[in-house]
Amino acid sequence: MKTSSLWQVFIPLRKGQEEAVQDWLEDFFQTPACAYTAADSDAASVSVYLSEKPAPSTLAELRERLRHLPTLVRHARQGAGDVLVKRLTARDWVKAWQRNIRPIRIGKALLIRPTWDTTPPRPGQQLIVLDPGLSFGTGHHPTTHYCLQELVRLSRRGTATFLDLGTGSGLLAIAAARLGYRRITALDNDPEAVRVARANARANGVGRQIRFFQADVASYTLPRHPAFDVVAANLTDELLVQHAARIAGCAASRGHLVLAGILTERFPAVQKTYADLGLQLLRRRDRGEWTGATFGVP
Structure with missing residues (x-):
């Protein structure tokens, strides 16, 4: 052949x-x-x-x-x-x-690996199998990595709810399901990303635990049920600033807003925008040219 x-x-x-x-x-x-x-x-x-x-x-x-x-x-x-x-x-x-595609460990909580890798999870570590593809989000990029670390840190098994704005491959939503978040919603404006995310969730056995749908952050409105305990928005800094009020409005009182996809040189503008909305910067991590940050909602 x-x-x-x-x-x-x-x-x-x-x-x-x-x-x-x-x-x-x-x-x-x-x-x-x-x-x-x-x-x-x-x-x-x-x-x-x-x-x-x-x-x-x-x-x-x-x-x-x-x-x-x-x-x-x-x-x-x-x-x-x-x-x-x-x-x-x-x-x-x-x-x-x-x-070149290495498995990723997020502390003792998560192991993310492609289908061809056989690295076993450590005791107590939740396994996610996800092949790299066109949809953004395999955990290797520092913005996704930061969101995963914060999901682990903020998880309260059986109580926390989670919204993923710009889900891409669905990795964050799948990780939330593995970590025990009880109500998980994930959206993306790209219909192909939504299709792939649903398939990835089914392949990891958590398809029924996540509500995926196509929507744009500019037009998304909260459903009737309460806002979310943890909201992740791994977007561009322009979108995070432009739609800050809508994004912040998705988080419940005393909830957490995890922002990523921010160029470090642009972070002061992002921080000021959310501070003006009354949110408090709780955590920040810089890696290379990228910044991730977590804000507390009053």
């Missing part, structure tokens, strides 16, 4: 650059990117895999844009930001791609 070829576009980096460049490269090619970080050095890289060799004009544009990418400009080193192209067989590509 003939094996088709794929093309790897490979960008060597320094450790700490890969997360921001991964997001940027995904936007450029409109296809998922893989990040790799060496355990024994400061080397890292980001790659995309394409069915056709990129045109010279595309590579020229990519190199030009990379020269001005803030992440690389601020952390420049020799070789960082080079663009390399390599031809791979499909079999080689699958192995390389899967090798």
